[in-house]
Each structure stands twice: as C-alpha cells, then as structure tokens.
Amino acid sequence: MKKTNEIKNKVRLQDAQVLAGGYSPAIRAMEIGAIVSFIALELFLVYRLYNNPHGGPWLLLGAVLLGYLAADFVSGFVHWMGDTWGSTEMPILGKALIRPFREHHVDEKAITRHDFVETNGNNCLISLPVAVAAVSMPLSSSGWVFCASFLGAMIFWVMATNQFHKWSHMDSPPAIIGFLQRVHLILPPAHHRIHHTAPFNKYYCITVGWLNWPLNLVHFFPLAERLVTRVTGLVPREDDIGDEAARALVEAQVAAEAPVVQAAKELLTKATTPEEAPPATATTRPSA
Numbered sequence: 001m002k003k004t005n006e007i008k009n010k011v012r013l014q015d016a017q018v019l020a021g022g023y024s025p026a027i028r029a030m031e032i033g034a035i036v037s038f039i040a041l042e043l044f045l046v047y048r049l050y051n052n053p054h055g056g057p058w059l060l061l062g063a064v065l066l067g068y069l070a071a072d073f074v075s076g077f078v079h080w081m082g083d084t085w086g087s088t089e090m091p092i093l094g095k096a097l098i099r100p101f102r103e104h105h106v107d108e109k110a111i112t113r114h115d116f117v118e119t120n121g122n123n124c125l126i127s128l129p130v131a132v133a134a135v136s137m138p139l140s141s142s143g144w145v146f147c148a149s150f151l152g153a154m155i156f157w158v159m160a161t162n163q164f165h166k167w168s169h170m171d172s173p174p175a176i177i178g179f180l181q182r183v184h185l186i187l188p189p190a191h192h193r194i195h196h197t198a199p200f201n202k203y204y205c206i207t208v209g210w211l212n213w214p215l216n217l218v219h220f221f222p223l224a225e226r227l228v229t230r231v232t233g234l235v236p237r238e239d240d241i242g243d244e245a246a247r248a249l250v251e252a253q254v255a256a257e258a259p260v261v262q263a264a265k266e267l268l269t270k271a272t273t274p275e276e277a278p279p280a281t282a283t284t285r286p287s288a
C-alpha cells in the first residue's frame, strides 16, 4: 500500500490545455471521413448478410456476443497501448490516437464535452481495415458468414466503446443508460474509476469491462509490458507519468505476483501443510 502511494506522489501530470489543443482541423476532417466510410461499410455488410442462406438467428446472436467480448479486449489492448507506449509528439499516431488517452487522465470530464465526431472518429478510423476485410469475405458457407458477422459486430462494439466510456464519466446519463450501467451490460462508472486512479495501470477495458477482472487476475498487462521492455528497452508510461514514476512502477510490478499465482501458492501451502506437520497421534502410536 505504501509503495502505491509513493508512486502516486511521483506521477507527473501533463498539461491538459496543451493536450486538448492537439485536436487540429486536419485530424477532425480525417475523423469525419473515417465515420462516413465506417457507416457505409457496416451498412454494406448488413445488406450482404441479410437473407444469406448460410446465416441464422443463433449464428448471428453468437457472433454479436463474441464480438462484444472481443471488443472489450480490443478496447483494453488499444487503451493500454495508448496509455503506456509512445508520445503525443509522434507523427500521425501521436496526435490522432495517443493524445486523447493522455488528455483523458488529466481531464477526465473532457470526454463528456466532446461531440459525436471527436468521441467516435478515432475508433472508426482504427476499425476501417477490419470493416474492409469483413465486406470482402465470400459468405459462401456458414463459417464465412460467422467470421464476417463476428468482425462486423466486433467493430460495431468498438465504435460504441467511446460512447459507453463517455457515459461512464457523465454525472447524470440518460435513465436507460444508468440502468444498463447498474446491471453491468455496459461500462459502469464505479468499475471504470479503478482505472482512473494514478498510476493508471489497470482495468483498461472500457466497452463493458467484463474482461478487466480475469486479465488482472493473470497480470496480463504487466507481463505484456515486461515482454515489450525486454524486446525494445522502452520504459512503460515514461511519457505519460514521467520517468521517475514510470521506473518506480516497473520495480513495484516486478515485485508483485499475479493474484492467480498468489491464490495457487496459498492452495499449495494448504494442501502440503498436513504432510509437513503430521497429527501428534501418529507419532505416539505404539509400533506393532
């Protein structure tokens, strides 16, 4: 606990105004183009899937649900990349993808002031290659129909992610949204608050957040960070929270064990304890 507080004190926060100023007209024009292309491709996919003889309600329902889980994972993975690696100074990616994540940590209410284009543009942009792949599939068997529906559903939920995320930061979202948050069918505010606690290093999934708990249990993101550091030598979160806090956090994470490992060790200790300390009666029993 003490260690966590030490890291929190070292966290350097970036200037919110500078980050917000990075939203240029060129980025906005690119986002509008991405949204229009995304909607056109999704509608074309629905048109192709409509009345396809290889489809069916169960196949489509399965694809939509699996797409929801996949979108939750993608939201976590992309969010983790944006929070952890690179800097806002990088060409194209820096301004279009990294800047919004960094701005969100220092001014988390800014997202509630973003309009439709700023909220959804970047997610449409990163989904375009997948949308092209989905509409290019032949749909000549149920396997192809499932793949195309799954990809189409996944990117639909990826697009919805920033909207769900935005609602989780609103003080009073619409009543129906509040209900969906309470029953945890979309990202609940209290659940997402865990991510917004410095040093912002867990609970990255922001579509619905169902995968946050299992990913945290196996230390998925800290392990991925160690792998990236080993290969590239980069320090995770160096640009976001500053070099000192980033290095302190790496040390703390290396020392910590994944909850699943801790649980396994406890189980193992419980299982082996009786053998190490046999009951007293066994030693006092007279030999035959």
Ligand SMILES: [Zn+2]
Pocket: 079, 083, 101, 104, 105, 195, 200
């Ligand atoms: Zn974040």
Ligand SMILES: [Zn+2]
Pocket: 104, 108, 165, 169, 192, 196
């Ligand atoms: Zn947030």
